Amino acid sequence: MNLFTDFDSRIKTVLENLEIVREKRSELDFGRISVEPPRDQSHGDVATNAAMVLAKPLGLNPRALADLIVAELKNDPEVADVSVAGPGFINVRLSVAYWQKLLAAVVKAGADYGRGSLGAGRKVNVEYVSANPTGPMHVGHCRGAVVGDALANLLAFAGYDVTKEYYINDAGSQIDVLARSAFLRYREALGEAIGEIPSGLYPGDYLVPVGEALAAEHGTSLRAMPEHQWMPIVKEKTIAMMMAMIREDLAALNVHHDIFFSERSLHAGNGAPIRTAINDLTFKGHVYKGVLPPPKGQLPEDWEDREQTLFRSTEVGDDIDRPLIKSDGSYTYFAADVAYFKDKFDRGFDEMIYVLGADHGGYVKRLEAVARAVSEGKAKLTVLLCQLVKLYRNGEPVKMSKRSGDFVTLRDVVEEVGRDSVRFMMLYRKNSEPLDFDFAKVTEQSKDNPVFYVQYAHARCMSVFRQAAEAFPGLDIASLDLAGAIAGNISDPSELQLLAKLAEYPRVVEGAAVAQEPHRIAFYLYDLASAFHGHWNKGKEQPELRFVNDKNRELSIARLGLVHAVASVLKSGLSITGTAAPDEMR
Template identity: 80%
Template sequence: MNLFADFETRIKNALEALDIIKEKRSEVDFGRIAIEPPRDPSHGDVATNAAMVLAKPLGTNPRALADIIAAALRNDSDVSEVSVAGPGFINIRLATGYWQRLLSSVIVDGLGYGRSTLGQGRKANVEYVSANPTGPMHVGHCRGAVVGDALANLMAFAGYDVTKEYYINDAGGQIDVLARSVFLRYREALGENIGAIPEGLYPGDYLVPVGQELAAEYGPRLHNMPEEDWMAIVKDKAIDAMMALIRDDLDALNVHHDVFFSERTLHANGAQRIRQAINDLTFKGHVYKGTLPPPKGQLPEDWEDREQTLFRSTEVGDDMDRPLIKSDGSYTYFAADVAYFKDKYDRGYDEMIYILGADHGGYVKRLEAVARAVSGGKAKLTVLLCQLVKLFRNGEAVKMGKRLGNFVTLRDVVDEVGRDAVRFMMLYRKNSEPLDFDFAKVTEQSKDNPVFYVQYAHARCASVFRQAKEAFPDLDIDSLDLSSSTGLITDPNELQLIAKLAEYPRIVEAAALAQEPHRLAFYLYDLASFFHAHWNKGKEQPELRFVNDKNRELSVARLGLVHAVASVLKSGLAITGTAAPEEMR
């Protein structure tokens, strides 16, 4: 049961029945009516702006219209109170019986509670991480990996048909640098003293095993080949080895992709797929031959005003036209981006989401322009930028530098604090805001550590069932129909807890629509806070305890409430990719 969807229907039905609406039905639009929790919970359980948005087209005063609507809503047996606030906001308080039935619904739905049909099966592609395969993943990749994975999980739960995709940047200059770096380690494995790693090559020791494998497989044969011959062999070996490292790192973070798309496939067969994508844009009138103005600021010494093949991207929302084919006939990196988007579109995706680092902010407009041009405006493309993660240890900054070979790897972080702490904390701030990650704080067992606080709430739920088995040894808890006893749940604190559970479907849909998985992490923390607060009240007031060995029926009813809380916590934690432990020590 979705409380807010339910009352949206009820309120609109009540509006349809009003004479003032019937007289001018063609002039009013219900689309702007919001049904949501009041900002101040003391005002009620449900609030609507219906009178505020309908008063003008109806030619009446918002407050007067609110009084008419409120009178109609008071006829609903599930409504215990309706009040009008300010210039015409309507606040509704629900009857106890409604909360009891809603709790029954949550219990019956279990882990399926909150699942939505919002996406209506639309195909969505979420591409994230896509780190260059030049070494193990560092902590800078971690946030995008978690945000992308959680967003994909969230959208799937909200009814989208989601594909998780990784774009392997296995073409271009950085792969040549990788191959030369590996070849140096290969020579080292043959017994050659290679000295210091030359500037510009990757110095990390993670390349040593790759060089050793090449030496074991080929012996000195590669050393005797010209570069153009050994380069292809070493590239393949190096890319495979790096992707194995990356997949292993992602697995440690509980991140699993459905598709690994190789950029090199776009360049195969004479870059046939890139050529076809450019031809498609040309046919649609988006390509021309011309020159670009010099870059703003100081003019580079090597800049030349040469004719190139250009994408007329300014006509589809970009701030400048983009080169596709250079004056020497070679394709630009952006041309591969065009071909890659076209490949996604041809695979039938309605929505494409790119999770990129904050340093890729300049790519947003050009990618959006590509989507409009290739799909004719039919496909939606969204770029989410993840700001930097700053590492701290007890408040002291942890420095890292990838090219020096001493960077902090993703695996370092996961191994030290665990995947759950990493995943949840990477979501505990909006992706567009910087995030400070302190190794000490994310392992604290306190309310100030969100992941501990939420997981501890789930573990406490499990402990309540263990207590019930001790209190009532003859009670077969596993076979109980917990949804049938909710009529005994009447305490105001318990009803507040149900009201918090009622927000879950709305949070799922709102977070999926806004593509903001951090909203779910915030909600789980709030739900945990409500649960812990009620648990603590039971310490001072024994009659509020979930298990009361002197009241078997009430205890069973409260087990239903605890089961509902546990289900929502487990469901939400699963979307974030975080475990829901039964015990915590």
Template identity: 60%
Template sequence: MNLFSDIRALVTDALAQMEQAGELPVGLDTAAVTVEPPRDAAHGDMATNAAMVLAKPAGKKPRDIADALAARLAADPRITSAEVAGPGFLNLRLAPGEWQGVIRAALREGADYGRSTLGQGHKVNVEFVSANPTGPMHVGHTRGAIFGDALASLLAFAGHDVTREYYINDGGAQVDVLARSAYERYREANGLEPEIAEGLYPGDYLIPVGEALKAKYGASLLDRPESEWLVEIREFATEAMMAMIRDDLALLGVEMNVYSSEKALYGTGRIEAAIERLKSAGLIYRGTLEPPKGKLPEDWEAREQTLFRSTAFGDDVDRPIQKSDGSWTYFAPDIAYHWDKIDRGFDALIDVFGADHGGYVKRMNAAVAALSNGRVSLDIKLIQLVKLFKNGEPFKMSKRAGTFVTLRDVVEQAGADVTRFHMLTRKNDAALDFDFARVLEQSKDNPVWYVQYASARVNSVVKKAAEMGVDTSDAALAEADLVRLNHSAELELARKVAEWPRIVEIAARANEPHRIAFFLYDIASDLHSLWNRGNDELSLRFVQDGDADTTAAKIALVRAVGVVISAGLGILGVTPAKEMR
């Protein structure tokens, strides 16, 4: 059930009737008509912009449309009043039975309440993390992993067919550096002093890799030249790093559906096939680029290169795909990889990257548009940095990693649930502060604790009602006499429950899972507020001693809130608290 969608359908039906009656021109586009909560709750339960967005195409004054629309809507039993405000906004008040119906729907639908058919089964590929397989995941990867996983869950909840994918960047020079670093740890395992030269990876995490190499090869590689061991150790070390990365992701409850390898694109003809597709469309040519901004002419050596005409799709400059020596630029395998995803039949692609990939957005959007003839959309989400603190002081780097704080460091100190929720309390393109003391404190200022406290309160009050003999099963509560929920504060909480399906669709359309975290905080705040009012107004207490029927109605409301919180936390990948400790 989506009450906002139902009332919007009522509005559009009324507009259609106005067209038939000659009050509006036939064929008006109502796509921009919305029904949403008013900015000021005192103005009503819902508001529609119908008159405002249709006035110009209809050639009428907004107020005239609003007055006629209000008259039709007021005739519906679900609407108790329809009032025109300002230049033509229409504020609606709904009958209490509509909010009570929302409570029943939440209890009957349970975990499916708020699920949407918005996605219509469209196939969406969410590629996230995709960290270089050269070491453990750091805190930046942590935020990207959580964001990508929550976004995938959100889209699935909204009706999309979602694939979680990790692109292994194992085709570049960094894996050669990994191999050389692992070789030094292999020498160390054989009793020699490792030579961790500048540019190699210094972290202790490679010590077990060196020991494993010794177990496999003994001392046989010590006197062999690099050309004889580089490829073999590179593969061995890469597999070891990917095993570590999978373990790190498991700490957060993240499980990928697909792991794709960059290296697998080379020597298979896939890169060539993708470039040929662009070439056949007239988008590949030999040319010379202008010098980058800020470069003096004497600093710039112009040379002819093979270029992709990305400016035809909104990019600032055309992009090189092949170097003068005939080797591919890093952009070429990325084009091939996205062509592979398009070829697998995805309707939409989402890439989750670090903030340092900002310059990558336009060129990759251009490539996907060109490769798919505009059929497949690409949304690149950039994840801003995380600043770590402990009691207000910057958190020190990890010795194990060598140069950074690892995902494991964060999860071991804060816990997976706290880490996941807090990483989603800011929009992805906003920087985030993560203070280990603050995220664990028990206060209203800590969103994760406040929401989990609401979840625990729901369980506590339901348990108390059961102890007094009330049947607290959702099926029984859905049949309670909900007319007893007539206080404005109770109806306000019911309105919040009604917003949940709408929030899911808004967040899914924008690819913004942080909206779920924000909403959970809001509904938790409303529940706590009603609880606190019960301390002064006995009639608002959830458990009414000696009155099982009224208690059942109030517990139905509380359980409906619990259904929403549980569903929302499920999207975020957080386990709802049953009790606070």
């Protein structure tokens, strides 16, 4: 049950019943009507701008139209009070009976409360992390991993058919460098003194096990081969071991992808998939032969002062046309991007979401141009950029990891503070804003630590059920009709205030899914936890508000329904963020 869609429907029904509206219905845009919580809770439970947006086309003063709407809403038995504020806003206060009905619906829905049909099964591909397999995950990957994973969870909860994808950048010069770095460690495993790692190679100790594995599998045979012979062997083994390590790193963060897509597959058969994608663009009139003017600033790798095969991307929203095939006949990196998008589109995805680091801001327009050209406007592409994370310990910057060579690994962070703290805090700021992550603060057991505060609320809910079992021996909570016990019992203003926060959840889920902003769920959970803790504290001062009253079994069971609803929503939201909902805090 969604309070706001319910009252949106009721208000539109009221409007349809007004004669002046029926006369001009074809001229009115009901889509501009909003029904939402009022900014000031003292004004009521629901507010609408219906009179404000419809008055002008109806030739009425907004307050005059608001008065007509209010007169009709007063006839609704579940409306306790309704009034006009300011230039024509309508504030509605709901009856206690309505709140009790809503709470019963929340209890019955359980884990499905807030689950929506907004996506209508629309197929969405969320690609995130997609780091080069040249080493362990570092903290720079961490935020994108969490944002992408939580967004995928959110969209699935909102009714989309979601696929979580990782694009393995296992082609190109950086993989050659990786293989040469691993080969050096292989020689080291054979007993050679390799000295300091040469500049330009990967220095991290994480390649030592790769060298040892190559030595165990091939003995000294690789050392006797020329580079062009050992290179493919070393590449295959190194990529496999790097990806195994990356999967383990991501699993430690509770990140699991449905598909790992290899860039090398696009180059199979002499680049047949890329060639097919370019042919498709050519057929649609988006490819031509030409010479690009030198761009301002530093020249990109794929710029040449000679004729190339170019994508006419400026005609589909890009700043400049992009090279697809170099003058020597080889494909550009961008050509692989085109083929990859086409592969996704051919797999039937209606929308593709790329979660990238802030340093990829220059990719946005070119990827959007690819989407328009390849899908002919049928598919939507969105790029979400994640700003940097800065690590601190008690306000001091965290030093680099020895194991990685020059960065802090994701595993270092997870092992120190736990994956729940990492995941929740990576979402506790909008992805487009920089994030400061302090190891000391995210492990505090206080209200100032959001993940603790939210998880503690769920644990407190569970403790209420244990208290009830002690207060009423033999009480089988699992068999209780919690929803049925609510009517006539849940009525205190503090309880209704907590209920009002629960009522926002479906609206928050839908709004977060539409905006593709999973951080909204984390913010909401903190607010819900705050409301629950606030009500709990009132019970300390006013015993009659406590959830369990050993002198009143019926009232206690009804209040267990309220606690069950809070726990269900907390667990649901924490599941979207990929964070656990503990029964106890240790």
